[in-house]
Amino acid sequence: MHGWETRMRLKHYLDQGVSKAELSRRFGVSERTIYYWIAKGQLDRDLVAGGTRYASRPRANHKLDPYKAIINTRLEEFPRLSALRLFDEVREAGYTGAYGRVRDYVHEVRPRDPVEPAVRFETPPGRQGQVDFGTFTLPWGRQHALLVVLGHSRLLWLRFYRRQTMAVLIDGLERAFTRFGGVPQELLFDQMRSVVLSDDRIGGGELVLNGEFLRFAAHWGFMPRSCRPYRAQTKGKVERPIRYLRESFFYGRTFASDADLNEQATRWLEGTANVRRHGTTGERPVDRFERAERDALGPLAGRPYRRLGATQAAAPAPRPRPAVEVQQRALADYAEAVR
CATH class of the missing domain: 1.10.10 (Arc Repressor Mutant, subunit A)
Structure with missing residues (x-):
């Protein structure tokens, strides 16, 4: 229903010579309705009366x-x-x-529980990194961007993969640690299937992490943590970069292949994402990293992690050759045999 104020503005613009078609688009009122108001004199009556008064509808009784x-x-x-x-x-x-x-x-x-406000907290240098996947669709199929962001400096690392597997996660984290030159004390994940087997903390139960990933974490010297279910706002430092990646890097670009996608992503990290002035810290992530966080990271592992059962297979042993016994006979014996 269109109120008195709308009709009065229509009346004003009609008097100014604005077309009915333009007023229909501007106010969302059909041209038929405008013609009807004019024909019935509704606009003039509203102007004199100063607005239409509507009586409140009496409340209906219900069985409930x-x-x-x-x-x-x-x-x-x-x-x-x-x-x-x-x-x-x-x-x-x-x-x-x-x-x-x-x-x-x-x-x-129904009484509603008060909404718990999300408290923004800043982590000390070297304390925490946050990890997540973001899925992107390309002409040749889906690609999954693995993002790792350091909590203090907001320094970002990313790489695109075709799958979200344990092998991909391990490869990506080892590449990220190498790029950072060290390892944060803990990594925070959001219910990632490669990391979390089950999480019943809301019901008073326990968080169960993947044993293979726990061995990987021990090898590199960090503590894996997982956000509580439905509390992903505690991992906002990596959720926002995923949106930033979509808008600043992915949207409007063309890519020729998986390799080209990752090459362009690396140039974007070095030329845009890590050298812009961050809206929260007020510093460029690369400057904040070099000033305060690089030296606070833990040492790199001496070698890449080797998964259980992933050792190199030994070359098959050569099959033994059967022994051949050669009998020596006099030439006279052979001559006798061919007669």
Whole structure:
């Protein structure tokens, strides 16, 4: 419904000579409606009357009204009772209406837990890195960008892969550590399947990490951590770079191959992402890294991690040759045999 103010502005612009088609586009009012208001004199009456007054509609009674107190009392004591459970209870008390009415009322009055504010925290140099995958679609298929960002300096490393596997994660992290020249004390992941086997911390259970990845972490000297389910805001330092990667690097570019994609990504890291002035820290990530974080990282491992069962297969042993016995006979014996 279009209010009195809209009609008065239409009246003003019509008097100024603005076309009805233009006013229809500008105010979202069909031309037929404008012609109708003009023909009925509605715009002139509104101008004289100073606006249309509408009486409030009387509230309709519903079958649920006598039973709302039951719902309110039950929700005050047990806030997580389902709408279906409450529907059964008020139906036993005599309610004859539909379930939808109960469901809508429960949604309206159910006590809600206060939203826990997300607290921004700054990690000390060398303390934490955050890791995540972002998926991108190219003409030849999907590519998964593995991003690693250092929490203090915001220095970013990334590489595109065709899959999200344990081997890819290990390869990417070892490349990132080499680029950083060291290893942070801990790495934070967001329920990544290569890292987290199960997480029942919300229900009072335990976090179970992949044993292979724990061995990899021990080899490189960092502690793996995982965000609690539905608390991904604790990993915002890497969530925002994924969006930044999409907008600043990926959008509007063309790539010829996997190799070209990674070559352009490396140039973007060195020429844009790590040398821009960061909006939160006010410094360029590369400057903040060199000044405060490089020397705070832990040492690199002496060699790449070798996965269990990934040792090089030994060359097959040569098959033994059967011994051949050669009999020596006099020439006279052979002459006798051919007669």
